[in-house]
Structures are given as C-alpha cells and as structure tokens.
Amino acid sequence: MPLVMDADRMARALTRMAHEILERNRGLDEIALVGIRTRGVPLARRISRSLHDINGDDVPTGALDITLYRDDLMRHAVGPQPLVRRTEIPFSIDGRKILLVDDVLYTGRTIRAALDALIDFGRPQGIQLVVLVDRGHRELPIKADYVGKNLPTSLKQSVQVHLQEIDGKDEVLIEGEA
Amino acid sequence: MKTLLKGGRVVDPANGRDGDFDILVEDGSIQRIGKGLPVDGADVFELQRGWIVAPGLIDIHVHLREPGQEHKETIATGTASAVAGGFTAVACMPNTEPINDHAGITQFILKKAAEAGRARVYPIGAVSIGSRGDQLAELGEQKNAGCVAFTDDGRPVATALLMRRALEYARMLGVPIVNHCEDPSLKGDGVAHEGYVAARLGLRGIPGEAESVMVERDISLAELAGAHVHIAHMSARQSLRAVRAGKERGVHVTCEVAPHHFTLTDESLDGATKYDTNFKMNPPLRETADRDAMLQGIADGSVDVIATDHAPHHIDEKMVEFDHAPFGIVGLETAVPIVFDRLVHAGRITVKRMIELLSVNPSRVLNLPGGRLDEGAPADITILAPDLPTTVDAAKLVSKSKNTPFDRWPLRGGIAATIVGGKVVYRNANAD
Amino acid sequence: MTTSAETPTAAVALKSRHLLGIAGLDADEITLILDTAEAMKEIGGRAIKKVPTLRGRTVVNLFFEPSTRTRTSFEIAEKRLSADTLSIATATSSVTKGESLLDTVRNIEAMSPDMIVMRHASSGAPHLLARLCRSTIINAGDGMHEHPTQALLDAFTIREHKRRLAGLKVAIVGDLLHSRVLRSNVELLNTMGAHVWACAPSTLMPSHIRDFGVTATTSVDEAVDGADVVMMLRIQHERMHGHFIPSVREYFAMFGLTPERLRRAAGDAIVMHPGPMNRGVEIDSAVADGPYSVILEQVSNGVAVRMAVLYLLSGRDSMDPLDVH
Numbered sequence: 001m002p003l004v005m006d007a008d009r010m011a012r013a014l015t016r017m018a019h020e021i022l023e024r025n026r027g028l029d030e031i032a033l034v035g036i037r038t039r040g041v042p043l044a045r046r047i048s049r050s051l052h053d054i055n056g057d058d059v060p061t062g063a064l065d066i067t068l069y070r071d072d073l074m075r076h077a078v079g080p081q082p083l084v085r086r087t088e089i090p091f092s093i094d095g096r097k098i099l100l101v102d103d104v105l106y107t108g109r110t111i112r113a114a115l116d117a118l119i120d121f122g123r124p125q126g127i128q129l130v131v132l133v134d135r136g137h138r139e140l141p142i143k144a145d146y147v148g149k150n151l152p153t154s155l156k157q158s159v160q161v162h163l164q165e166i167d168g169k170d171e172v173l174i175e176g177e178a
Numbered sequence: 179m180k181t182l183l184k185g186g187r188v189v190d191p192a193n194g195r196d197g198d199f200d201i202l203v204e205d206g207s208i209q210r211i212g213k214g215l216p217v218d219g220a221d222v223f224e225l226q227r228g229w230i231v232a233p234g235l236i237d238i239h240v241h242l243r244e245p246g247q248e249h250k251e252t253i254a255t256g257t258a259s260a261v262a263g264g265f266t267a268v269a270c271m272p273n274t275e276p277i278n279d280h281a282g283i284t285q286f287i288l289k290k291a292a293e294a295g296r297a298r299v300y301p302i303g304a305v306s307i308g309s310r311g312d313q314l315a316e317l318g319e320q321k322n323a324g325c326v327a328f329t330d331d332g333r334p335v336a337t338a339l340l341m342r343r344a345l346e347y348a349r350m351l352g353v354p355i356v357n358h359c360e361d362p363s364l365k366g367d368g369v370a371h372e373g374y375v376a377a378r379l380g381l382r383g384i385p386g387e388a389e390s391v392m393v394e395r396d397i398s399l400a401e402l403a404g405a406h407v408h409i410a411h412m413s414a415r416q417s418l419r420a421v422r423a424g425k426e427r428g429v430h431v432t433c434e435v436a437p438h439h440f441t442l443t444d445e446s447l448d449g450a451t452k453y454d455t456n457f458k459m460n461p462p463l464r465e466t467a468d469r470d471a472m473l474q475g476i477a478d479g480s481v482d483v484i485a486t487d488h489a490p491h492h493i494d495e496k497m498v499e500f501d502h503a504p505f506g507i508v509g510l511e512t513a514v515p516i517v518f519d520r521l522v523h524a525g526r527i528t529v530k531r532m533i534e535l536l537s538v539n540p541s542r543v544l545n546l547p548g549g550r551l552d553e554g555a556p557a558d559i560t561i562l563a564p565d566l567p568t569t570v571d572a573a574k575l576v577s578k579s580k581n582t583p584f585d586r587w588p589l590r591g592g593i594a595a596t597i598v599g600g601k602v603v604y605r606n607a608n609a610d
Numbered sequence: 611m612t613t614s615a616e617t618p619t620a621a622v623a624l625k626s627r628h629l630l631g632i633a634g635l636d637a638d639e640i641t642l643i644l645d646t647a648e649a650m651k652e653i654g655g656r657a658i659k660k661v662p663t664l665r666g667r668t669v670v671n672l673f674f675e676p677s678t679r680t681r682t683s684f685e686i687a688e689k690r691l692s693a694d695t696l697s698i699a700t701a702t703s704s705v706t707k708g709e710s711l712l713d714t715v716r717n718i719e720a721m722s723p724d725m726i727v728m729r730h731a732s733s734g735a736p737h738l739l740a741r742l743c744r745s746t747i748i749n750a751g752d753g754m755h756e757h758p759t760q761a762l763l764d765a766f767t768i769r770e771h772k773r774r775l776a777g778l779k780v781a782i783v784g785d786l787l788h789s790r791v792l793r794s795n796v797e798l799l800n801t802m803g804a805h806v807w808a809c810a811p812s813t814l815m816p817s818h819i820r821d822f823g824v825t826a827t828t829s830v831d832e833a834v835d836g837a838d839v840v841m842m843l844r845i846q847h848e849r850m851h852g853h854f855i856p857s858v859r860e861y862f863a864m865f866g867l868t869p870e871r872l873r874r875a876a877g878d879a880i881v882m883h884p885g886p887m888n889r890g891v892e893i894d895s896a897v898a899d900g901p902y903s904v905i906l907e908q909v910s911n912g913v914a915v916r917m918a919v920l921y922l923l924s925g926r927d928s929m930d931p932l933d934v935h
Contacts, residue, residue: 084649377822
C-alpha cells in the first residue's frame with residue numbers, strides 16, 4: 001500500500017497547523033480542542049501539546065463520540081450497532097472557539113454529526129475544523145479550516161491513518177486503485 | 179356379513195394364544211379362530227406380514243368433552259380419534275358441563291356414542307354431585323344407566339371420609355373408584371413439576387408428593403373398605419412405591435400411566451420448546467427419576483394399564499401464557515406409536531405385555547367386555563402394524579383439538595385397522 | 611473496563627434480536643451492554659440529555675404489572691434516545707375486557723411499533739410473544755422468571771465500584787423463591803465469574819437452589835461474612851399467608867440487614883436493593899441510607915443500562931420471527 005505520509009511528515013504537518021491556528025486566532029484565548037473519536041482524539045492531544053510548546057498556554061482538550069448522532073445508524077436492514085464510547089468534554093463550550101479535530105475529512109457526514117453533538121453541549125462562539133487529511137468527495141457543504149495534507153482520491157480507494165497511540169506507528173496509507 | 183382376517187399373527191394373552199391364525203368374523207361376532215380357515219364367501223382382509231391381530235385396545239381415561247365443551251371435542255370426533263388410534267373402546271370421564279353425576283347425562287353420552295358408531299364408550303360417573311365433594315352422587319342409578327366406575331377426575335375425591343364411603347358403596351356395586359390423586363393444598367397454584375427446571379423457569383411447582391400423599395391415603399382406605407381403588411394417571415415414583423407396597427399387602431389397588439409420563443420429562447419445558455403449553459398437563463411432566471420409575475413399573479408389572487388421559491383443548495385456550503393455559507394434551511392417536519417405539523422396539527416390553535397394558539388389563543380393571551379374542555364374542559379387534567413409520571402430524575389429527583407434545587416425532591409402529599363389532603371403523607391408508 | 615482505551619470502533623452485536631433474559635447472553639454480550647451503558651451514562655450528565663439516535667422509532671411500554679420505577683426508567687431511557695414512547699398500563703386497556711395477551715400485542719403491532727418493552731405477571735409471557743409476534747421484545751420482568759435489565763444495572767453498579775465482577779463474593783438475601791431478580795442476577799454473576807451466596811429462610815429457598823450454582827445458606831451472618839456486595843431482596847407481606855414466614859418481626863430479627871450484621875462484610879462492601887424497600891423488614895433504615903448503600907445509584911444507572919439495551923437492539927428490523935433465545 002502506497003505510503004502518502006510518514007511519521008516525519010505527519011509531525012511537521014501537525015506543527016505547521018498548530019502555528020496556523022495561533023496565527024489565525026491571534027493567540028489561544030477561548031480556544032478549546034475537541035477530537036472526534038477515535039483517531040481525532042490523539043491528534044487533538046498532539047496539537048494541544050504543540051500549542052503549549054509554542055505558546056506556553058494549556059488548551060482544554062476533550063473527546064467526542066459521534067456514534068449516536070450518525071445519520072446512517074438505522075439504515076441497515078440487519079446488523080450490529082457500532083460500539084459507543086464515552087464523550088469526555090470536561091469544560092463548558094459556551095462562548096469558546098472550538099477546534100474540531102479529525103483524521104480524515106471525506107463526505108463530511110461525520111463532521112455534521114459532530115456539529116449536532118456540539119450544539120447539544122452548549123453554544124460555542126465558533127467552530128473551526130482541523131483535519132490531518134482531506135481526501136475530497138464532499139456530500140455536504142463542509143470545509144476544513146486547517147488541513148495537514150490534501151489527498152485527491154477516487155471513490156474506490158480508502159485512506160488509512162495509523163497513529164502511534166493506537167496503531168503503534170505514524171503513517172498515512174492509500175489503498176486501492178485510482 | 180362375513181369377513182376373514184387372513185395371515186396375521188394373533189397375540190391374545192388372555193387366552194394364551196400367540197401365533198399365525200385366521201379369524202372369521204360374521205354378523206359382528208368372532209365366528210372362528212383357527213389356522214388356514216376357508217374363505218367360503220367371506221370378504222378377505224389380507225393382512226401384511228408382521229401385522230398383529232389383537233383384542234380391541236381399550237383406553238380407560240379419555241375426556242370426550244361432550245356435553246358442554248364441544249369446541250374442544252365431541253363424542254363423535256373423540257370416538258373417531260379413538261379408532262384412528264386403534265382403540266375399540268374408551269371409558270370417558272365425568273368432568274363435562276354439566277358434570278356427569280346423573281343418569282340422564284350417562285344416557286345422553288351413550289346415545290351419542292351409538293349415533294357416532296365408532297368406538298364403544300363406557301362412561302365413568304362422578305363420585306359426588308357436581309364433583310364438589312359434598313354429597314355422594316346416585317352411584318346405583320348411574321351404574322344401572324351404564325357407568326362402569328366413579329371418579330371426580332379433574333379433582334381428587336375431596337375428603338378421606340368421602341373416599342371411604344365411596345369405596346364402600348362402590349364395593350357393593352362391584353365397581354372401582356378411580357381417583358385423581360392430588361393434595362390440593364400441596365398443589366396450590368402450581369403449574370409444573372417442582373424441580374430444578376420449574377425453579378429455573380420461574381414456574382410454581384407441584385411436588386411429586388402432592389400425588390403420592392393421596393395415593394397412600396387411598397390405598398389405606400381401600401384396605402379399610404375392602405374395595406378396589408384405581409390410581410389414575412400416576413406420574414411420581416413415590417406413588418409407584420406406595421402402589422407396590424399396597425399390592426404386596428394384598429390391597430386391591432391398580433394403577434395406570436399415560437404415555438407422556440414414561441416418555442417426557444420436565445426438561446421439555448425448557449430448550450427448543452420453552453414454555454410451550456403443549457407440555458403443560460396435570461399431573462405434570464416430572465423429572466428423569468420419575469419417568470424412569472414409570473418405565474420400570476411398566477416393564478416389571480407393577481403398572482397395570484397404559485391410559486392416555488386424552489384431554490383436548492382448543493388452540494385459543496392453549497395459546498396463552500403458561501400460567502393461564504389449561505392442563506392437558508390429546509393422546510388417543512399417539513399412544514400406540516409411542517408404546518411401540520419407546521417400549522417394544524426399545525426392548526423394554528414384549529408385544530404380549532403391550533397388549534396386556536392396552537387391552538387385557540383395562541378390561542379387567544373396569545370389568546369391561548373385551549380384552550380377549552373368544553369365539554362367539556363381539557368382534558372388537560385392533561390390527562397393529564409394528565413397523566409402520568408413523569410421523570406425528572398435529573394438524574392432521576382426527577381429534578378436534580391438536581394439543582400434542584409429539585408433533586413431528588418420527589415413530590416406528592402404528593395402526594393398520596380398527597374393527598368394532600365386526601365393522602372396520604378405521605383403515606390406515608398409509609399402512610397399505 | 612475498556613472504554614478509555616483508544617481502540618477503533620468495532621461493531622459488536624447481541625446475538626438475539628430480543629432481550630428475554632440473562633440466560634441467553636454470554637460474557638462478551640454482557641460486557642458489551644455494560645460498556646455501552648458507560649457511554650450512555652455520560653449523556654445523563656449533560657445539560658441537554660438527549661441524542662438523536664432513535665429518532666422516529668416507536669417504543670411501546672406494555673406493563674401488565676404495576677410498576678413506577680422500571681416503567682419510568684424505560685420511558686426516560688427511550689426519550690433520551692429521542693424515541694417516541696408510549697406506555698400502556700393494563701388497568702385502562704382492552705385486557706380488562708378479556709382480550710388475550712396475543713390479541714393485545716397483535717393489535718399494538720398493527721400500528722408498527724419498533725420495540726415492545728413488556729412486564730407481565732406470568733413467567734414465559736415474553737417468550738410466547740417472541741415466538742409469535744414480529745416486534746423486538748424487551749423483558750421488563752416476567753413472573754418469577756427473569757428481570758434482565760435489573761441484573762444488568764446491578765452488575766453495572768457493582769462494576770463501577772469494584773472495577774470487576776469476577777471473584778467477588780455477592781450475598782443475595784431475601785425471598786429467593788419468588789424472585790426474578792435473584793434468577794437474573796445469579797445467571798449474570800455466574801457467567802461473569804462472581805461467587806453468589808444465596809440466603810433465605812428454608813421456606814423461601816427454591817428447592818433446587820444448589821443446582822443454580824450458588825452457595826445456599828439460611829444464615830445471614832454466614833452469607834454477609836466477607837461479602838463484597840450485599841444485595842437485599844423484598845419480602846412481600848403476602849408471604850405470611852402462604853405460611854412462608856410467621857411475621858415480618860421475626861424475619862427482620864433473623865434476616866434483616868442491620869448495621870451490626872453489615873460489619874461482617876468486607877470493609878469496602880456495597881449494599882444494594884432493587885426496590886421498593888420495606889424498611890425495617892429486610893433492611894434497616896440506617897443501612898439503606900448509610901454510606902455503604904448504592905441503592906439510589908442503581909436507579910440512575912438503570913436509565914443508562916436501559917439506553918444501552920435499546921440502542922443495541924434497535925438495529926434489527928423484522929427478521930426471522932422464530933429467532934428466540
């Protein structure tokens with residue numbers, strides 16, 4: 001499977017995005033990170049650490065499980081339900097600028113579900129989207145504010161993100177023919 | 179009308195006969211039994227190799243439901259079911275609506291049976307009026323009308339005193355008291371055998387002792403009264419133990435066991451047939467030790483009779499919560515296949531013993547004609563097909579009700595034909 | 611507990627489309643329900659206690675036995691998942707007009723509910739429906755047989771405090787003979803490797819209790835000794851009519867959970883009760899309201915556990931109607 005991002009590249013992309021976040025938001029006031037389970041969570045933590053390294057401030061970081069908000073849950077005639085995990089957002093999101101973090105942006109439906117979930121938690125000042133990989137093929141009008149890598153793909157391909165914290169190594173792979 | 183039953187093996191234990199004999203039937207009676215009888219203008223009923231000619235089988239515990247519960251069964255459908263099961267005669271229980279505690283009801287039943295023209299019907303009358311246990315019914319009048327015994331079946335005879343009096347009175351009349359042995363306070367509102375299965379399934383239990391406590395009582399009372407008590411639908415090993423002890427002492431006690439009590443256990447209430455009300459009857463299916471005790475008693479002679487306790491119930495009544503379903507299953511059409519498959523072919527009893535259990539002894543216990551093949555006697559004959567593959571199909575039962583636990587059971591053994599009073603009232607098309 | 615681990619979302623399922631009892635569940639399925647309940651519990655802590663998961667789904671709560679606690683718990687669970695919920699208490703329904711159970715349910719089914727939650731006084735009633743009706747059936751208590759969601763919420767509560775179920779000594783004391791809570795709990799705790807000590811007066815002990823795989827005793831001191839969990843079951847006043855116990859006074863003296871008796875338990879023992887409690891009969895108020903009692907937690911955990919069950923069974927549309935476990 002072709003490797004499109006190695007550990008090195010990934011680290012640099014994340015650092016670059018951290019700088020972009022600081023620049024665009026003119027600092028870390030009111031900023032909070034929310035990673036979308038599963039792999040958005042370690043990414044959010046890494047960005048949080050980067051921001052701390054650059055800026056010195058601690059950024060509140062939370063984990064969001066969007067399983068119960070998916071729009072495709074009840075559409076399978078037969079089949080098991082996906083596993084639900086805890087959402088852990090130990091701070092109020094009211095008035096904050098929330099940075100939603102996910103590994104791959106594809107159709108946009110996961111982000112839509114995440115927006116629905118966040119709105120149930122409170123009323124943020126604004127929501128920005130941070131993704132490691134944008135592979136195109138949006139089905140909803142969703143756009144990422146910060147992108148680690150733009151990766152044009154065909155519908156027949158799949159993008160695999162592996163992270164040290166979960167999979168033991170950092171890499172992004174593409175599978176299937178163009 | 180002459181019919182020659184040709185080429186069968188005649189098994190007639192009462193006359194000590196077992197061999198290949200022909201039987202000539204004329205004008206409703208057995209004319210001759212012998213080897214190589216001449217045809218001489220008779221219709222020949224050619225019997226297949228392996229078929230057995232037996233004295234007509236008699237089921238002494240059947241609920242015909244008429245009068246009053248004709249949605250479950252009528253005397254016509256019940257006797258049709260009986261002959262389809264190979265029975266030339268049945269004794270019917272009095273728990274109809276109204277209860278058969280009066281000669282008028284007995285006469286009604288006999289009339290209906292004659293009209294149906296299938297199996298003979300011998301009514302068993304109620305011991306007490308309405309089977310309420312307060313007052314003796316007119317047992318003398320009932321006997322004259324045609325009752326062959328008395329019971330309050332459905333319920334036990336309520337008190338020891340009433341049972342004693344009933345036994346004494348019945349002794350005078352020369353008939354037995356048949357008892358549904360069950361202590362009501364021990365039974366309570368139980369619906370299944372009190373054992374691990376009921377405990378697991380959350381069903382209120384009926385201990386075996388609910389039955390045996392009264393069996394013991396009745397044997398003592400029969401001894402006191404010098405009378406004959408017949409224990410209906412025995413199911414518990416403790417009951418059998420008491421019966422054996424009573425017989426040894428010389429008490430005139432006899433007992434019957436139904437096919438489901440020597441075939442099934444309470445495990446049927448779980449597993450694939452969990453909470454299936456076709457396994458709910460009273461006395462309930464008990465544990466393995468009880469079932470095995472019944473098998474032992476059948477083999478060693480302590481059990482006198484196999485009787486089905488045929489209890490039809492409409493499907494609407496059975497298709498409810500286990501607690502609310504009425505007790506009972508049909509049995510007339512499955513008895514012979516079960517006895518062949520589970521007793522004879524399993525090597526537990528001989529064909530001779532089978533006929534004793536289903537014909538000789540029933541006639542002896544209730545003093546009924548039959549149970550033997552005698553020249554000059556009415557031609558009540560059952561033709562058994564010991565190797566006939568018989569798969570039970572509830573939907574196709576002749577009985578009006580289909581509440582059987584044996585649906586789809588593949589069994590070996592069945593009925594070829596049933597002859598009552600010289601007339602072939604049932605012929606099994608599958609046997610030919 | 612595995613939920614904190616960042617493992618990929620795996621689709622794991624319950625094997626049966628119904629929840630008729632604990633008897634049909636294996637250890638993995640039980641763990642799945644408990645893990646899912648953890649995620650559901652968090653929703654109860656939010657300001658907006660709702661997720662859209664069962665939006666547009668209809669759940670009918672059919673309670674043939676009166677119940678405030680269980681019915682309310684299911685209703686709240688259903689509403690938190692955004693389901694449309696309808697509760698039918700039979701005192702006001704066609705059942706009083708003599709309609710059979712099957713007909714009652716078939717009529718309801720004609721209006722296409724997705725799931726039916728049922729409590730009934732007859733053991734095996736949900737099994738009858740699962741065999742003959744189309745809907746997914748969730749057993750909210752059938753006669754003396756099972757009360758699976760109660761056992762699950764009990765297990766959830768125990769696991770929250772003890773971090774595990776295997777190897778714990780769990781004492782269950784009370785009217786064991788008539789208790790569906792006992793049967794479900796024993797089934798679950800045995801499957802998960804706990805050791806159950808069942809305690810009751812001889813008259814209220816099921817006759818084959820040892821076949822259940824528990825240690826049976828008529829001594830409450832022996833049962834509570836070193837126990838990690840002490841679970842008290844209700845004694846109904848009607849039991850005096852069946853000659854089971856002479857009086858509640860004697861019952862409390864011999865079997866009631868008092869602070870003195872509780873001292874024999876493990877230092878960090880928890881005290882549980884499925885409710886409703888008879889104070890002064892099976893449990894002393896000082897214990898029920900004391901620091902070891904988790905009785906109210908059981909109630910709040912009940913909502914999370916029922917949400918988990920509803921969620922896990924909701925993915926199944928009409929399948930083979932003979933799928934019964």
